[in-house]
Amino acid sequence: MIFYFTGTGNSLAAARAIAAEGEQIINITEAAEKGAYTYEVKKGESVGFVYPEYCGSVCRPLVDFIARLTLKNAKYVYAVITCAGGKAMSAGYLAHLLAEREIPLSVWFPVLMPNNCLIYFPTQDDDKAAEILRESEAQLAQIKAELGKKALRDPGKWRKAAFFQNVVKMMGATKLFRVTDKCTGCGKCAKNCPDKAIQMHGNRPVWVKKRCAKCTACINRCPAQAIEHGRGSAQRHRYVHPDLK
Ligand SMILES: Cc1cc2nc3c(=O)[nH]c(=O)nc-3n(C[C@H](O)[C@H](O)[C@H](O)COP(=O)(O)O)c2cc1C
Ligand code: SF4
Ligand code: SF4
Incomplete structure (x- = not known):
């Protein structure tokens, strides 16, 4: 097991x-x-x-x-x-x-x-x-x-x-996430979140919890690369294991 x-x-x-x-x-x-x-x-x-x-x-x-x-x-x-x-x-x-x-x-x-x-x-x-x-x-x-x-x-x-x-716990704060205009409203970020921290409001994801597990599924798995976090993420490569692609 x-x-x-x-x-x-x-x-x-x-x-x-x-x-x-x-x-x-x-x-x-x-x-x-x-x-x-x-x-x-x-x-x-x-x-x-x-x-x-x-x-x-x-x-x-x-x-x-x-x-x-x-x-x-x-x-x-x-x-x-x-x-x-x-x-x-x-x-x-x-x-x-x-x-x-x-x-x-x-x-x-x-x-x-x-x-x-x-x-x-x-x-x-x-x-x-x-x-x-x-x-x-x-x-x-x-x-x-x-x-x-x-x-x-x-x-x-x-x-x-x-x-x-x-x-x-400290780095779990969700306030640093933001969504850019690239978002297509597909809802995958909400579906993939293991913490139920994201909800779709009018085709846009909203982080509804103050803290989350910070597993990075939302930002790495967004097919449109429409999620950013703080200042550093824009230039960084998204990573997803091939089995989840
Ligand atoms: C919030 C966060 C903190 C991390 N901290 C560490 C760390 O302290 N040391 C380390 O070697 N890797 C760290 N990592 C990298 C992950 O442990 C590593 O990429 C892991 O294999 C991801 O597994 P997953 O694909 O099953 O989620 C961190 C990743 C995240 C998202
Ligand atoms: S996964 Fe990306 S494109 Fe889809 S709703 Fe979320 S932010 Fe928008
Ligand atoms: S980092 Fe993980 S737990 Fe936090 S909102 Fe994104 S998918 Fe959910």
């Missing part, structure tokens, strides 16, 4: 790459919408959490999901953390959150994937992103093999990433 969160598709692709044949892959956004927070783990079955690292911490939708999660009989639990820097720092905090729900964290792996955070940092062009994705496939195959051997790895300390959760 694998739980995942994704904004632009990297973590979904990672979850698919490590899944065994027929293994259940659960989108935590959809599960939360249905109120599905209780799961029974079969004997010998492993449980995975696959998510993007945000500001050196756990992405907020996963923090909220775990706060209500009940996993019965979970013995071997792992995390695959997709990130643009290649060195995830949030495993200790994830272990802390899971421990509060009496769930162990046995092992964790960072995976270097293309950067989707154009709201704050430069992103790679298509060629570079494709190269990183090819390398990530090899890394994910290795991780799958490690999981098969039931590898273990200490999650480390948690307080720093817990502190960085404040940064995640």
Whole structure:
């Protein structure tokens, strides 16, 4: 059983790459919408959490999901953390959150994937992103093999990433988003928002929540490139994993 969160598709692709044949892959956004927070783990079955690292911490939708999660009989639990820097720092905090729900964290792996955070940092062009994705496939195959051997790895300390959760919250403010005249009114940004933070008002998207998960799905996946954020985004390349295009 694998739980995942994704904004632009990297973590979904990672979850698919490590899944065994027929293994259940659960989108935590959809599960939360249905109120599905209780799961029974079969004997010998492993449980995975696959998510993007945000500001050196756990992405907020996963923090909220775990706060209500009940996993019965979970013995071997792992995390695959997709990130643009290649060195995830949030495993200790994830272990802390899971421990509060009496769930162990046995092992964790960072995976270097293309950067989707154009709201704050430069992103790679298509060629570079494709190269990183090819390398990530090899890394994910290795991780799958490690999981098969039931590898273990200490999650480390948690307080720093817990502190960085404040940064995640702070940068969640939606007031920096704006829509340009390129908008066609297609409504995809509202449909793709995992936080239900966007509504269509007279063919124009409106951010109806003060804060959101800042997953960047809206800005990266807008087919007209009509969404901007602050000053930096206009010059930056939009990134979406090929599986979501
Ligand atoms: C708000 C935000 C903050 C991010 N912070 C980090 C970070 O601290 N370290 C890092 O390596 N990558 C960071 N990233 C990059 C993403 O973790 C990375 O691109 C990830 O693979 C995206 O996954 P997704 O396509 O499943 O949403 C951040 C991305 C966003 C949107
Ligand atoms: S996805 Fe882009 S074009 Fe479509 S409604 Fe949203 S902002 Fe407008
Ligand atoms: S408003 Fe945009 S960045 Fe915020 S959660 Fe929704 S899709 Fe993600």
